[in-house]
Amino acid sequence: MANDATQSIHDPATAGEDQYLTFILAEEEYGVDILRVQEIKGWERPTPLPNTPDYIRGVINVRGMIVPIIDMRLRFGMEPMDYGPTTVVIMLRVVGEERERVMGVVVDAVSEVYSIGADNLQPAPDFGTRIGVNFVRGLATVEEQMILVLDIDTLLGPGLIASADAIEAEATA
Amino acid sequence: MAKVLVVDDSASMRQMVAFTLKQAGHEVVEGRDGKDGLSKAQGAKADLVITDVNMPAMDGLQLTRELRKLGGYKFTPILVLTTEAGPEKKQEGKAAGATGWLVKPFDPDQLMNTVNRVLR
Amino acid sequence: MSIDMAQFIDAFLEESFEGLERMETELLALDGGDPETLNTIFRCAHSIKGGAGTFGFGAISGFTHGVETLLDRMRNGEQEAAPETVNLLLRAVDTLRAQLHAARDGGEADAAEVAEVRTLIEAHLGDAAPTGRPADNHGVADSGGADAPADGNRTGPRGWRIHFQPYADLMRTGNDPLRMFEVLEELGTLSVHCETDRLPDNADAFDPEDCHLAWTLELEGDATRDQVQEVFEWVEDESDLLIEPLDAVSEPTTEAPPLTPEPAEMGATTPRPPEAPAARGGSGNRGAESSSMRVNAGKIDALIDMVGELVITQSMLTDISDQLEEDPSKIEAQIERLRTGLGELERNTRELQESVMSIRMVPIAQVFNRFPRLVHDISGQLGKQIELTLKGEYTEVDKTVMEHLGDPLVHLVRNAVDHGIEMPDERAAAGKPETGQVTLEAFHRGGNVVIEIRDDGKGMDADRILAKARDAGLVGPNQHLDRHEILQLVFEPGLSTADQVSDLSGRGVGMDVVKKNIRGLGGNVELESEPGKGSRLTIRLPLTLSIMDGQLLKIGDETFVIPLIAIVESLQTLPESVKQAFGKLPLYRLRDEYIPIVDLAALFGRTEPSPLPERALLVVAEADDQRVALRVDDLLGQQQVVIKTLETNFRKVPGTAGATILGDGQVALILDIAGIARMASGRDTRAA
DSSP states (O other), X not given: OHHHHHHHHHOTTTOSEXXXXXXXXXXXXXXXXXXXXXXXXXXXXXXXXXXXXXTEEEEEEETTEEEEEEEHHHHTTOOOOOOOTTOEEEEEEEEOSSOEEEEEEEESEEEEEEEEEGGGOBOOOOOOSSSOSTXXXXXXXXXXXXXXXXXXXXXXXXXXXXXXHHHHHHXXX | OOEEEEEOSOHHHHXXXXXXXXXXXXXXXXXXXXXXXXXXXXXXXXSEEEEESSOSSSOHHHHHHHHHHSGGGSSOOEEEEESOOSHHHHXXXXXXXXXXXXXXXXOHHHHHHHHHHHOO | OOOOTHHHHHHHHHHHHHHHHHHHHHHXXXXXXXXXXXXHHHHHHHHHHHHHHHTTOHHHHHHHHHHHHHHHHHHTTSSOOOHHHHHHHHHHHHHHHHHHHHXXXXXXXXXXXXXHHHHHHHHHHOSSOOOSOHHHHHHHHHTTOTTOOOTTTOSOOSEXXXXXXXXXXXXXXXXXXXXXXXXXXXXXXXXXXXXXXXXXXXXXGOOTTSOOOEEEEEEESSOOHHHHHHHTGGGGGGEEEEEEESSSOOOSSOOOSOOSOOXXXXXXXXXXXXXXXXXXXXXXXXOSSOSOOOOOHHHHHHHHHHHHHHHHHHHHHHHHHHHHHHOGGGHHHHHHHHHHHHHHHHHHHHHHHHHHHHHTXXXXXXXXXXXXXXXXXXXXXXXXXXXXXXXXTTOEEEHHHHHHHHHHHHHHHHHIIIIISOOHHHHHHTTSOSSEEEEEEEEEETTEEEEEEEEOSOOOOHHHHHHHHHHTTSSOTTOOOOHHHHHHGGGSTTOOOOSSOOSSSOSSTTHXXXXXXXXXXXXXXXXXXXXXXXXXXXXXXXXXXSEEEEEEEEETTEEEEEEGGGEEEEEEOOGGGEEEETTTEEEEEETTEEEEEEOHHHHTTSSOOOOOOXXXXXXXXXXXXXXXXXXXXXXXXXXXXXXXXXXXXXXOOTTEEEEEEOTTSOEEEEEOHHHHHHHHHHHHHHHO
16 A cells, blocks of 8 residues: 555656655765655664675564664665664665565664655766666755665665675575 | 344355345354254344255254244244255245245345345 | 355355365265265255355356265165266266366366266266256246246236235244235235134134234235235245236135146245356455465364453553552562562463464364375276275364475375385285275374374385485495485485386476475475385474474574474583594584584674684584584573564575574574585585
8 A cells, every 4th residue: 555655656647746764874865765664763783694795784673573684884885884872773665576575774864854856856877886876766956965865675675685695605605 | 133043054155144134234143053053043032043954963954943942933034045946845944844945046135135024 | 235245255165175075085985875974975065056056156056966966866875876976976076176276266177077077977867857957947946036927927907916814823934924914015005904704702712823814915016926926935835825916806715726836936036146157356366375264263262261361460460550559568569469460471471372373273184185085096096905094184283384285295195005005916925915004194293293104015125225326326336324324315306216107106206305395394204114014204394383492592692593303412522522624624523423513603604713612512403314513602591482584574594494582572593404504514515
């Protein structure tokens, strides 16, 4: 149902603007579709998983559900930062082909909620090969601030799981 | 609104009959076979009994005979569900004390038409 | 009233499949036509016919009608329960099953087979009586349908005059003239004249339960004679009834045309059911495996009882907290009560958990029941004589286990029948009874469900298995294996012991798949066999998939869980027992066995491999016949843990069998010993 809601909002005929929750990573602001945000939690130490990439910090218990935690800084190859009191985990609903997953992403801090019109979203420039461009939905400017709007289904979807697989396969090969 | 006892060993038939009756605002008590139906009937007086004929433990005809022996069920309408279109089964039913019959297969409308003939 | 019949179809299909299974079982057990058994079989067919008709499966209903008729004759002793009749009925059960499957999945049953079986049944019935065309039966009834203007009925009279004189007993069948009149009133304008002349004169003769009255009713309107007749349908034999057009001159003493219709037309309440299986909306959702299950009502009752207890405990705890608030001075006494209450809560929770888990448990009979038929058919094809014994059918296993157990068991039973049991002459020559025995038994042992498939056939020749395994390169030329180890080779891919490839079970194909399937359920399978005496396959499966007994242990600062069942022993190392293969592959000598020591922290990529301390704590664990000795820092307690999969939100993680949530809310990984053994050997090979 929530899924339908997402789609209807994306339909330019019904609404021109989407709402995004933004968060901070190394002083830059990133946005995710607010309809995918399940909750925001404080940082707690996860249980690490064996032989997974460093950005998969492990799993935590969210009301009886085992949820993986992904460090966004490490995912983007940024400098790691110590987890502090403002460090938060955003629980996101990631829609995959077979099912939905819930995943938590660790960010420096949560910032704002913005409405951004689809026509205010510019295509992302080529970031080079280090960071795939396919998980950037576009760039927007709000109050003179650049916001990178992320496509979490691509960022946290099969690609991430497969890359974790590939790394794991490499490790055990 | 009436209390109807529905006795059938087939859960799907019971469901269908019960659902239809509940839709019409009646209260439904279900029995899995004649024996179960009899004990349910003794537990709470029903205003109408609808029973299948072929059932394990106790068949519908025996159930009808047993019910007629109970004080509270002397005049209670009892409808038997039969697949036989022929007269013998119906007469057997009548002989056992059934009020009338409903021939399977039937649909909810037919069921309600029949029920309305005995529930007023 | 519009009611969507589709909502009942699942239940109908489910009970029909069960009915067919029952029919099959009873048919196979039918010895010479025991009437009670025949009755049961008849009832199953009868229910399917009735349901199929009601829920819009006319063809199935029609087909079943023939089956029912045949069974009816058998139970009445008009037809013999000869083997070929039983076989025909078994075939009909298959055909019906195929039709119901088609109905469920939206496909089509093999029309030729359906028609053939139907013809055979009709031929069996032997007479010209039309069988299996319910449309025929109802066709007759239809002619009396409400709107059918039967011969001259619809002459357009002003209405009808009805003379109705019930017999005294009428009301004793629950019929009530008043209600009939109310129905008539709906058909038009009704005037009622009551005749009281039959009332007894003196009170002694008056029985208030008798009907003493008679009526003459006039119904004006365009109701048909049939409609009027229908109102009196149930009481025709209990009353004198005369229905005549209002326009006609009424003769009081009437030799009027016979008013009672032909008996066959009496089913007039039943117009034809909707013919086509009324567009069964999106049948796609009726997948092969239904996710619904039948639960024994007793289990639900137990659950309700426990919830009741839980509520009591809760109110007790609330009460304690209130008391503490009111009068903190009595804290000592209240703490004692609190402890009791918490103890109670713990017990409730545990019982509730067990009870909820037990709901997933279903008797293994659901799988076992298909084997009598299977063995009957295969032994028939092969010309073997086999007696199948089922034991422990009521042993309960987890529903998921059950669903995945069917195929492996079929394979193993087929093997026993096909390759295990010899031909009768062969058996006689070997001094055995001509009839071979196959036994399928289930029982609980420890935390496991054990299923054994035993036969008294020719057994397995270990030398031949070994020779083949050497040919196939599975066993090195100088490798020594004991007899038990050799026998387990049959589970290796591509090994066969059958002399001939039969069409029943292919050449050894499948035993490896069987083992894989059973492993997938967290179980294992073993073969024992003695040449000339027979074989025994033992399958061990966990009782439930989602709860297990675990040993908690600490490695570094992390807590892990090992399935208790995998633990062989835990021990403190003796320095002289630690060996180093190639200088870096630590092995521990436990009695006569060398077991690789696994540094889990290193294997899981947490730390660099570290040298084994002088005295280390090892947990020796076993899975899939492989043993590993895990280096652990501390052994914590044992407890039942609920297994959660990592795949829900992530993916399978090698070396783990999922995760669980500990009492403090932390997640602990459950170790997959077999996986760790594989990972460890992979690493070690590379390291060496």
